[in-house]
Amino acid sequence: MTVDLCGIPLRHPILNGSGTFDAIAARRAFGDALLDEFPFSAFVSKTITPEPRAGNPPPRLWETPAGMINSIGLPNKGLDGFLARDLPELAELPVPLIVSVMATSREQFARLVGALAARDEVAAVELNVSCPNVESGLVVGESPEETRALLAELRPLTEKPLIVKLTPNVPTPAPIAVAAQEGGADAVSLINTLRAAAIDPATGAPWLGAERGGLSGPAVRAIALNQVREVAAAVEIAVIGMGGVARGRHAADLLAAGATAVAVGTENFRDPAAGTRIASELDKAA
Ligand code: RRO
Numbered sequence: 484m485t486v487d488l489c490g491i492p493l494r495h496p497i498l499n500g501s502g503t504f505d506a507i508a509a510r511r512a513f514g515d516a517l518l519d520e521f522p523f524s525a526f527v528s529k530t531i532t533p534e535p536r537a538g539n540p541p542p543r544l545w546e547t548p549a550g551m552i553n554s555i556g557l558p559n560k561g562l563d564g565f566l567a568r569d570l571p572e573l574a575e576l577p578v579p580l581i582v583s584v585m586a587t588s589r590e591q592f593a594r595l596v597g598a599l600a601a602r603d604e605v606a607a608v609e610l611n612v613s614c615p616n617v618e619s620g621l622v623v624g625e626s627p628e629e630t631r632a633l634l635a636e637l638r639p640l641t642e643k644p645l646i647v648k649l650t651p652n653v654p655t656p657a658p659i660a661v662a663a664q665e666g667g668a669d670a671v672s673l674i675n676t677l678r679a680a681a682i683d684p685a686t687g688a689p690w691l692g693a694e695r696g697g698l699s700g701p702a703v704r705a706i707a708l709n710q711v712r713e714v715a716a717a718v719e720i721a722v723i724g725m726g727g728v729a730r731g732r733h734a735a736d737l738l739a740a741g742a743t744a745v746a747v748g749t750e751n752f753r754d755p756a757a758g759t760r761i762a763s764e765l766d767k768a769a
Contacts, residue, residue: 484766486524488744489644489669489721491579491606493524495762497734500725500748501583501609501648502529502555507572509755518577522758526576527746528569530583530611533591535561540692545681547702550727551749552679554696557585557614562598570604579606581646585614589636600641607643610634610668613650613675615697624650627662634666644669646723649714651703652678656710657717664718672723672746673714674707700749701727708740715741729757731764738765 486493499522506526510517538558545552560568565582573580582605584595592610599605612624612633623629630647637645647663649656651674660671676697681690689695707726715722724742727749728734734745750757 484769486744488525488723489607489646491525491644493579493744495524496738496744496765497523497758497762498525498581498723498744498746499523499527499751499758500746501527501611503748504751504755505529506576507569510572513755518575520756520759521577522751522756523578523747524744524762525579525581525606526573527581527609528565528573528583529559530557530585530614531559531562531565531595532557532585533562533594535559535564542690542692543696545690545696547679547681547698547700550698550700550702551752552681552691552696552698553676554691554693556693562595566598566602570602574604580604581607581609583609583611583648585611589633592633593636593640596637596640596645600643605643607646607669608641609646609648609672610637611648611675613648613652615650615652615676615678615695622650622652624648624659625653627658630659631662631666634663634668638667646670646672648675649673649710650675651706651710651726655713657713660714660718664720668720670721670723670743671714671718672725674703674710674726677703677706699727701729703727704733708736711737711742712740728761731761731766731768734761734765735768
């Protein structure tokens with residue numbers, strides 16, 4: 484079941500969701516065995532920002548029935564740290580590399596995309612306009628106008644595919660996806676996590692250090708399926724579907740809903756080989 488994702492040939496349709504699989508740590512843990520049987524047909528990096536970030540105060544995770552709330556808050560080395568330290572290691576992976584980026588202004592997004600455009604190791608760039616866990620006040624991906632304007636500014640900077648990661652925290656994501664397409668995006672990916680909170684039963688206060696976070700896992704699967712269907716019906720560009728995928732059947736459902744490829748997220752924390760298993764289950768079902 485090979486796939487063409489915006490001109491990038493993939494061995495199978497299963498990717499990782501950004502931030503849900505640390506390939507550098509996994510290589511340290513599993514050695515070169517990781518490269519012999521890499522779980523995903525392309526690797527999507529954790530989101531990077533122009534400057535280093537420490538991330539949100541702990542606790543950062545809460546388990547829910549059939550899901551998980553995270554409030555990680557984008558800890559990363561910043562653009563220069565990523566290029567110097569992470570990119571050389573990620574370039575050794577046996578699959579195309581998609582780098583996820585986030586910034587709080589169009590100029591800063593342009594700095595990130597411009598720098599990555601110059602790197603042969605990078606196959607595509609994912610624009611994370613949907614992180615629920617930062618205090619910028621503006622979630623670009625909640626506004627079609629902002630999304631279109633951002634793409635119009637970034638599109639001339641690179642011929643590499645630009646993927647827009649959509650938020651589920653809007654009444655319907657289709658108008659945002661259409662705006663991304665009109666601005667020149669090559670693909671959209673969805674869903675990011677749903678805004679959520681948890682209370683510490685001992686104190687009655689918010690459990691998460693940042694007070695709220697984003698819900699993922701099987702709990703969100705039916706929402707993801709509906710949003711992927713709506714978006715795939717509204718755009719001609721490729722759709723990368725994700726949300727609670729834990730088995731081949733779930734991936735098949737998202738492909739039937741119109742996705743070109745499917746990403747695995749929360750399930751990677753439970754089973755680091757989930758990508759390989761899900762790709763093989765999907766293959767057997769086909
Ligand atoms: O780092 C995070 O807290 C985070 C990000 Br950037 C995102 O896009 N989605 C999410 O659930 N967490």
